[in-house]
Amino acid sequence: PGLFEYRSAGPFPVERLDLRLPAANTVASVRFEARDDDEAPWYPVTGFTAFRLGGGSDEVRHLPADVGLQRQRQWRVV
Numbered sequence: 027p028g029l030f031e032y033r034s035a036g037p038f039p040v041e042r043l044d045l046r047l048p049a050a051n052t053v054a055s056v057r058f059e060a061r062d063d064d065e066a067p068w069y070p071v072t073g074f075t076a077f078r079l080g081g082g083s084d085e086v087r088h089l090p091a092d093v094g095l096q097r098q099r100q101w102r103v104v
Contacts, residue, residue: 028104029102029103029104030102030103031100031101031102032100032101032102033099033100033101034098034099034100034101036099037062037097037098037099038097039095039096039097040093040095040096040097040098040101041092041093041094041095041096042090042091042092042093043058043071043072043090043091043093044090044091045076045103046078047076047077047078047087049078050078050079050080050081050085051078051079051080051081052077052078053075053076053077053078053079054075054076054077055073055074055075055076056073056074056075056076056103056104057070057072057073057103057104058070058071058072058073058091058093058101058102058103058104059071059101059102059104060096060098060100060101060102061098061099061100062098062099062100063099063100064100068102071093071096071101072091072093074088074091075088076088
């Protein structure tokens with residue numbers, strides 16, 4: 027709970043990060059971190075307040091975070 031780690035098959039280019047919240051009328055403070063391998067320390071990439079408010083056609087949500095160009099193998103959301 028509170029932590030999700032993802033390992034990709036390679037250092038693919040990433041320019042934006044997003045988080046889809048599972049339920050309407052939800053708000054969460056999130057931080058994305060990355061590293062290239064198991065021995066490297068995690069470093070912060072971006073953080074923002076994710077939200078999903080309203081419902082149906084009136085739903086509004088945050089925009090994906092622009093992170094420049096990142097090439098890492100491991101990512102985590104805290």
